[in-house]
Amino acid sequence: MNLKLTLEYDGTDFCGWQEQMGQRSVQGTVAEALARLTGQNIKLHGAGRTDAGVHALGQVANCVVKTQIPPEKFAKALNPLLPPDVKVLTSEVVAEEWHARFSARGKLYSYHLLLSDRPRPLLRHRALRVGASFDLDKVEQAISLFLGRHDFAPFSAKGSSVKSTVRTITQAELLRQGEHCQLLFAADGFLYHMVRMMVGELVAVALGSVTPEEVAATLATAERRRPPLTAPPQGLYLVEVRY
Amino acid sequence: MNLKLTLEYDGTDFCGWQEQMGQRSVQGTVAEALARLTGQNIKLHGAGRTDAGVHALGQVANCVVKTQIPPEKFAKALNPLLPPDVKVLTSEVVAEEWHARFSARGKLYSYHLLLSDRPRPLLRHRALRVGASFDLDKVEQAISLFLGRHDFAPFSAKGSSVKSTVRTITQAELLRQGEHCQLLFAADGFLYHMVRMMVGELVAVALGSVTPEEVAATLATAERRRPPLTAPPQGLYLVEVRY
Numbered sequence: 192m193n194l195k196l197t198l199e200y201d202g203t204d205f206c207g208w209q210e211q212m213g214q215r216s217v218q219g220t221v222a223e224a225l226a227r228l229t230g231q232n233i234k235l236h237g238a239g240r241t242d243a244g245v246h247a248l249g250q251v252a253n254c255v256v257k258t259q260i261p262p263e264k265f266a267k268a269l270n271p272l273l274p275p276d277v278k279v280l281t282s283e284v285v286a287e288e289w290h291a292r293f294s295a296r297g298k299l300y301s302y303h304l305l306l307s308d309r310p311r312p313l314l315r316h317r318a319l320r321v322g323a324s325f326d327l328d329k330v331e332q333a334i335s336l337f338l339g340r341h342d343f344a345p346f347s348a349k350g351s352s353v354k355s356t357v358r359t360i361t362q363a364e365l366l367r368q369g370e371h372c373q374l375l376f377a378a379d380g381f382l383y384h385m386v387r388m389m390v391g392e393l394v395a396v397a398l399g400s401v402t403p404e405e406v407a408a409t410l411a412t413a414e415r416r417r418p419p420l421t422a423p424p425q426g427l428y429l430v431e432v433r434y
Numbered sequence: 435m436n437l438k439l440t441l442e443y444d445g446t447d448f449c450g451w452q453e454q455m456g457q458r459s460v461q462g463t464v465a466e467a468l469a470r471l472t473g474q475n476i477k478l479h480g481a482g483r484t485d486a487g488v489h490a491l492g493q494v495a496n497c498v499v500k501t502q503i504p505p506e507k508f509a510k511a512l513n514p515l516l517p518p519d520v521k522v523l524t525s526e527v528v529a530e531e532w533h534a535r536f537s538a539r540g541k542l543y544s545y546h547l548l549l550s551d552r553p554r555p556l557l558r559h560r561a562l563r564v565g566a567s568f569d570l571d572k573v574e575q576a577i578s579l580f581l582g583r584h585d586f587a588p589f590s591a592k593g594s595s596v597k598s599t600v601r602t603i604t605q606a607e608l609l610r611q612g613e614h615c616q617l618l619f620a621a622d623g624f625l626y627h628m629v630r631m632m633v634g635e636l637v638a639v640a641l642g643s644v645t646p647e648e649v650a651a652t653l654a655t656a657e658r659r660r661p662p663l664t665a666p667p668q669g670l671y672l673v674e675v676r677y
Contacts, residue, residue, distance in 0.1 A: 278553040310521040
């Protein structure tokens with residue numbers, strides 16, 4: 192049967208989603224547990240590749256397995272074979288042609304900022320720390336510029352081969368909770384490093400080194416005059432994949 | 435000068451506050467950084483000993499140092515010499531006789547519960563997971579039983595030599611935030627494992643294995659008929675030391 196798995200992981204100690212020889216990947220770790228549980232060599236398809244240090248609250252993957260375990264109990268059977276930093280939240284059977292990546296209609300990411308003038312050990316792997324006087328109002332004004340359909344080529348890193356760099360952002364929102372703040376981005380798809388580069392741009396706006404007009408111009412022309420900032424991975428969370 | 439340091443740490447990879455031969459303690463780690471910064475062999479006095487795995491948002495310590503660094507800049511000078519999982523939030527000069535432990539008038543602890551039926555990797559070192567149907571109402575009713583002046587001997591582990599086991603709890607409160615929940619306890623002082631054993635008792639109440647009447651009787655008589663539950667360390671945070 193074709194199984195859909197929803198996963199949570201702490202990205203800190205993984206080299207990222209994608210299997211890499213000699214490194215500890217999420218994909219490889221879960222595939223290994225699947226092999227131990229079923230005795231089969233199982234190919235696991237993820238909805239998207241998260242980088243090293245990026246977390247997931249709802250990564251989705253699918254795999255074809257032969258098993259007597261009822262699909263909804265598969266998560267419970269697999270979890271004891273997984274290390275503490277990655278677990279399966281839910282498992283369900285899906286149609287044969289269903290694919291975690293190709294069937295996805297969109298994704299939701301969250302980027303966490305911590306407004307603090309002091310290093311904060313408990314959040315060192317969980318958020319990007321900016322100063323307490325960081326100008327969130329500027330971020331709030333600029334974040335909506337990303338909404339809609341744009342060519343996001345200037346907000347993507349080289350190294351991925353995609354047919355089109357046009358994406359539609361359906362949600363771009365700032366949530367404030369005291370010194371904690373989340374930047375939420377939902378889209379029909381994201382390019383490589385796209386969220387981290389949008390966050391980098393918003394940080395530059397808040398610091399005054401880029402104006403909202405420049406952001407708008409970059410989005411309108413799909414050309415970039417300045418080298419981009421890329422926010423570090425530890426603040427990024429893949430919240431949800433939408434089907 | 436006598437320096438008061440306020441510290442945050444992630445307790446996961448420490449053997450606890452107290453220096454222990456051959457182990458990685460918070461006290462030893464900070465003392466080592468102090469020695470590197472000042473060239474002096476410095477004795478660090480903590481407000482209290484947190485166990486392995488227990489976190490601190492505001493542990494307090496003091497030490498006598500000879501230094502040209504202005505006291506309020508001392509934190510900034512020390513932090514680069516500290517590992518990422520412990521940092522000094524603030525530093526200030528205090529009176530010669532001031533002592534982090536003996537001058538303390540009270541402490542505030544928080545214990546984090548996660549109400550989820552699934553293992554949650556991102557919170558594995560940060561909260562105690564209980565089921566989604568965990569009965570918080572029972573906890574809310576029972577937690578106020580701890581308020582006031584009681585002999586907390588039944589809520590302390592052996593191994594500490596204190597003159598009196600009587601303490602006064604000034605705050606005992608449940609905060610609910612969806613699946614996240616905090617149990618807050620403020621007192622003039624806490625015995626060894628006292629918060630973890632109070633939380634263990636409240637968990638037993640929620641599960642129905644102990645009645646609120648039994649909790650009240652245990653507090654009234656300072657005698658215990660059942661072996662106590664001790665909640666695990668990873669949910670516990672030393673929030674604040676009061677002077």
